Amino acid sequence: MTITQPDLSVFETLESEVRSYCRGWPTVFDRAQGSRMFDEDGHEYLDFFAGAGSLNYGHNNPVLKRALIDYLERDGVTHGLDMSTTAKRAFLESFQNIILRPRDLPYKVMFPGPTGTNAVESALKLARKVKGRESIVSFTNAFHGMSLGSLAVTGNAFKRAGAGIPLVHGTPMPFDNYLDGRTPDFIWFERLLEDSGSGLNTPAAVIVETVQGEGGINVARAEWLRKLADVCERWDMLLIVDDIQMGCGRTGAFFSFEEAGITPDIVTVSKSISGYGLPMSLCLFKPELDVWEPGEHNGTFRGNNPAFVTAAAALEAYWTDGPAMEKQTLARGQQIEEALGALRDEFRDDTVEYRGRGLVWGLEFRDKHRANKVAKRAFELGLLIETSGPESEVVKLLPALTITPEELEEGLRTLTRAVRETA
Template identity: 90%
Template sequence: MTITQPDLSVFETLESEVRSYCRGWPTVFDRAQGSKMYDEDGHEYLDFFAGAGSLNYGHNNPVLKRALIDYLERDGVVHGLDMSTSAKRAFLETFQETILRPRDLPYKVMFPGPTGTNAVESALKLARKVKGRESIVSFTNAFHGMSLGSLAVTGNAFKRAGAGIPLVHGTPMPFDNYLDGRTPDFIWFERLLEDSGSGLNQPAAVIVETVQGEGGINVARTEWLRKLADVCKRWDMLLIVDDIQMGCGRTGGFFSFEEAGIVPDIVTVSKSISGYGLPMSLCLFKPELDVWEPGEHNGTFRGNNPAFVTAAAALNAYWADGQMEKQTIARGEQIEQAMVAIRAEHPEATREYRGRGLVWGLEMTDPEHATKIARRAFDLGLLVETSGPESEVVKLLPALTISPEELDEGLRILARAIRETV
């Protein structure tokens, strides 16, 4: 692909240095549809990034777009704080009938604000309020958001340093296989809980990602998650599952914890819950935990009604018949076959591949290779990002609606980018 030099001057002179994704993809995107994005010069890119997981149903999904346009054209309420609206009612009823009731999940629904970190903050706040304790246990290489409470339970040193103040009341524990299987699961955690001299304050809750996305696509085993749920129950700690990136079908089931057969006390959801990339998040919790006083946790942008509209449309279109989960698992097997071939072709340059459903990571032996592969893939017309503490993992996050042909095309580009880089 021949790339002409785009005009990036206004971004470079006016926008903050904090910008990141645009540095790896130096072009000006203009339009997008399905699994493809197009820049101002008409160059086409296959998107294996999907808005960091906020576009599970692709760009400008026609079903969701139609619902949104119809709602706006009839002057439906756009901003509603936490007032009762027809759009919110339609979403709540659809969410209950399509997602919660079939899975026998009793959750109450809270709209904490527009972003994932808003959902995490509300979950931590609620857990502390319910238990009357401050400490929260998180895990190595976790990522839960960029606001202060979320950063306190995030593992990445670079992101934590941006807080500028001490991050307190969070205690990290080893994630599944962090110690390469040399230590029995939770032996250190439970020893600290048992020992009054350990210095660990009794935690209010444990927060976990079933698949760590930013941490390097680290996949927790179902048995590990079940043991974690048991530890929480025995030691009177609430279990919070952060399903912000891995929920909404990313790993197969609508919730990533379904495969483990556990029912967390609190679940945070965001990113693809609106289906259209519109800001929206949920904090779900068991009814007995609903101890909030009216207005005790609020925010101006809790009621994003256009997001309610597209969210309900997405649930009706993709989750009413159970086919989405089967399709995602099939597409995941397609990616895994490609990973096997890449690993066989480059046994020394690649360390391992990991994933579930439609989230996969390829860990490179030389961390610098991952960034170079992502940049070469961009030059060839494929958008992929990196993750992991040293950005050593090439991360694949295509839309759940991607076609087998588009997936094959992207995987061929990725294989070529790796071949030309390593």
């Protein structure tokens, strides 16, 4: 693909240096549909990024777009804080009937501010309020958001340093296989809990991702998650599952923890819950934990009604027959797994391993700089992929759940070419 130098002057002179994704993809995007994005010069890009997991149903999904346009054209409420609206009622009824009841999940639904990190903040605040304790246990290589409470339970040193103040009341523990299987699961954690001289205050909760997306596509085993749930129950700690990136079908089932057969006390959901990329988040929790006072956690934009409209439409369109959606995602995931396996065989000396679940996968390179080179070359070839891991050493694949097998094969061929051409 030949790319002319885009006019980036206003972005470079006016926009803050904090911008990041645009540095890896130096073009000006103009429109998008399905799994394709187009820049202002008409160049086409296959999207294996999906808005960092916010576009599980692709760009401008026609079913969701129609519902949104119809709502706006009839002057449906756009901004409503936490007022009761027809759009909110329709979403809550769909969520209850399509998602919660079939899974026998008793959760109450809270609408915090419409970002993932605000959902995490509300979960941490609630856990501390319920248990009357301050400490929260998180895991190595975790990522839970960029506000202060979320950063305190995030592992990445670079992101933590941005806080500019001490991040307290969080204690990291080893994630699944962090110690390469050399010690039994949770032996260190439980020893600290048992020992009154360990210095670990009894935690209010444990927060975990079933698959660490930003941390390098680290996949927790179902057995490990069940053991974690057991530890939490025995030691009177709440279990919080951060399903912000891995929920809404990303790993196959609607919630990523379903495979393990556990029922977390609190679940955070955001990114693809609106289905259309509109800001929205949920904090779900067991009814007995609903000890909030009115307005104790609020936000001006927690009632994003256009997002409720597209969220309800997404549930009706894709999750009324949940098993079919899950089966499709797992089939697409197998297609990726086979391609990455072939790459691993071809570049055994250059790669560490490939790993993933459903439609989230990563390929780790021995050379810590290689993944960025692959992502850059992939962009030049018309494929959008990002990197993850503490040193950006993992190429991360996050295509839309609605991607076709042909589009997926096209992107995997481009990825293979990018790996070969950066060898």
